[in-house]
Each structure stands twice: as structure tokens, then as C-alpha cells.
Amino acid sequence: MLLQFGYSQYESKVYETLVTSGEAMDASSIVKLSGVPKAKIYEVLDRLVDKGIVMDTVSGKKRTYAALPVEAIIDKLTHEFESDIRKLRSAGVRKKVTDDQVWSLKSHSSIQATCRQMIEEAKGSILISMWSDEFSEVTDLLNRKESEGVRVEALVTGDDHPEAALSKLYVLNPMADHDKLEQFILLVTDTKELLFAGVEQGSWQAIRTQAQPFVKVFAEFFYHDMALTAFSRKYPEVMQKDDEIKSLLLRLRY
Numbered sequence: 206m207l208l209q210f211g212y213s214q215y216e217s218k219v220y221e222t223l224v225t226s227g228e229a230m231d232a233s234s235i236v237k238l239s240g241v242p243k244a245k246i247y248e249v250l251d252r253l254v255d256k257g258i259v260m261d262t263v264s265g266k267k268r269t270y271a272a273l274p275v276e277a278i279i280d281k282l283t284h285e286f287e288s289d290i291r292k293l294r295s296a297g298v299r300k301k302v303t304d305d306q307v308w309s310l311k312s313h314s315s316i317q318a319t320c321r322q323m324i325e326e327a328k329g330s331i332l333i334s335m336w337s338d339e340f341s342e343v344t345d346l347l348n349r350k351e352s353e354g355v356r357v358e359a360l361v362t363g364d365d366h367p368e369a370a371l372s373k374l375y376v377l378n379p380m381a382d383h384d385k386l387e388q389f390i391l392l393v394t395d396t397k398e399l400l401f402a403g404v405e406q407g408s409w410q411a412i413r414t415q416a417q418p419f420v421k422v423f424a425e426f427f428y429h430d431m432a433l434t435a436f437s438r439k440y441p442e443v444m445q446k447d448d449e450i451k452s453l454l455l456r457l458r459y
Contacts, residue, residue: 307419334389347359361375
């Protein structure tokens, strides 16, 4: 019940036992119902009392324990979480220095969050290329950044996005037999920082760096793709019916 909030398995079991019983219990009864070892029960109960989610009292010679109601715990955890967020935000922003390291990043949700953060922090320019479903997640943010004066250039693989009010938006519609294309995210902000993500063995993986050789190469990669998209839209017959060109296009992964 409390494992996802940073509590141990034993702490979670003891709290769940107390809160579902709806009555005060002594340590022996908690051991029987929770499955927590007798040798550990007092240590676990003391921690729960210190954390303020279990109350204790002495009645006669026996110490008994009762759980705070679930709603009270929810309120407590919510306020603690919000307080931690405020402290994190007020910790102060250190002066950024150029970081030439190439950092690896996993987890699709973490990659999406990093992408949003980089877009939010962009001051002058954004180059972004991604597939249609990923682009939907940042469309409103990109619209706002352009309205704030940031130059946004976007390339989307897949469907059109009428909700995107961007002055420089290109859409690449892959050929039906182009089965080698893989999902990816390419983001370059302020010509200073790069995020490139792709799917390897079914899992998203990314690199993030400020190393200028990488930033420049991937910025060029972006403009090559944009040029290819423009050529494909303007000369579809040449691009798709010329066997040599079509063969080259079908070899592309990104």
C-alpha cells in the first residue's frame, strides 16, 4: 500500500494491517496478521510512529498501535510532496557551464520530460524532428515558444498537425514500402544542446550532450532531412519513381 511512497515492505504491511482492522492492536496481534517477523516488529512500529502514520499508547502494561486514516495519510503525503517540490525549485539555479560529456538516458517518460525541459529553456532557436505521436505531446509548447520569439523549425514524420501554428513545419509521409524507418526524437536547442533518442530492442534510449561536434553534426542531419522532405513534396514522381533514388530512400532508418 505504501511501497510506492518510499516505505519499506514491512512498514507497508504493518500499516495495511492496522488500517484495515480499524482498531488498535498490540505488537503480537500485528505480527500474526501482517506476517512481519516478531524480531522486526518493534523496529518497524517505532519507524512508523516516528513518521507520523501510526499512533501508539500505553494501556495498563500493554502498548497498542492504531493507524491514521487513509485520507489523513493521503493529505500528509500530498503536502510533503508539494513541499519537496518547492524546495527543489528554490534550491537555486547554478551557473551553467559547457558540458562536453555525452550522457545516456533511458525510460521513455524521462526522455519526454527532458525534451519538454529543453524546449522550455530554449531562448533563441529550436530544431525538432520526431514522429507524429511524439510531436502531439509538445505541439502546444512549441506554439507558445514561437509566439515568445523563439525560432522553431519542426519536421514531423507521419500525419499532418493542423493544431501546430508554426511558420516552419515540414511533414514527411513515408512511402508505403519504407519498412526500415524507426521512431526517433531529434532536438537541438540554441545551437548548444542536443537530445537524440531512438528505440533499441524495444526500449527507448537517448543521448544528451552540449559537445559541439555532436550538436553540429545532428543539426546538419536535421537540415538534410528537411531538404529531403522538401524535395519529396516538390518532386514526388522523381523521388519515388526513380529506381536509384527510391532504393537509397528505402535504406534510410531515420
